[in-house]
Amino acid sequence: MTSKKYLLGFDLGTQGSKGIIVDFEGNLAAYSYCPHDVIHKKPEWSEHDAIKTWWGDFVTVSRDLLKKSGVAPESIVSIGISAILPCMLPVDENGIPLRNAILYGIDTRTEEEIKILNEQIGEKRIWDITKTPLSTQSVGPKILWFKRNEPELFRKTFKFLPASGFIVSQLTGSYVIDRSTAKETSPFYSFVTGQWNDEMCHEVGIDKKQLPYIIEAYDIAGTVTHQAAIATGLCEGTPVVAGTGDFLAELLSMGGC
DSSP states (O other): OOOOOEEEEEEEOSSEEEEEEEETTOOEEEEEEEEOOOBOSSTTOOEEOIIIIIIHHHHHHHHHHHHHHOOOGGGEEEEEEEEOSSOBEEEOTTSOBSSOEEOSTTOOTTHHHHHHHHHHHOHHHHHHHHSSOOOTTOHHHHHHHHHHHOHHHHHTOOEEEOHHHHHHHHHHSOOEEEHHHHHTSTTTBOTTTSSBOHHHHHHHTOOGGGSOEEEOTTSEEEEOOHHHHHHHOOOTTOEEEOOEEHHHHHHHHTTOO
């Protein structure tokens, strides 16, 4: 007899994270919520500690869900992540964060970097490639701020990851980003080619290889590693999809996509 199968979903928000386990008919087996803080070192800064908050919340929520539901880890057949976006987190070659993650548009430190890039590249050129004007939401100015203000850490950066991508990397060891989140990673994503744009990477001062590999939200990014299984209580080898941004997932749930 085939045992019942379940899905685990996790959502990372600005001030809290939540998770669910559901069966294939959408029936709720368990719900969990974990609050967290936003770090404001300066008035215009908004950051998260990616290990403590992003990964720590996932570990806490996943273990709580398994305990509340009584579902066996091997009965969970896939895991999906949604998260705040766009965020900027630099990690080293071992996937370890080099600094706190800089959050989306609520972090407004990059006004000078936006001005620099607009003058350096040209607002029309940015629009022609990305269809998105630069703003405090944009990842490019955040990376340029990092390069100008923390050059030693910048030189150690192996990848720049979004929130969902970091959690996926902790679960699987893979560095990916879903296409919808990539589109929000201005000015790097080209709406012409559907890939990272070499010119924009050069203008900001990074190598295209430092950005995660673009896949679709429903594509399998990898499977839960042995180390992640020990941390979370989940079953080693469980497939993990790329997931997407929180507001994009909300649109899908409302039938808007």
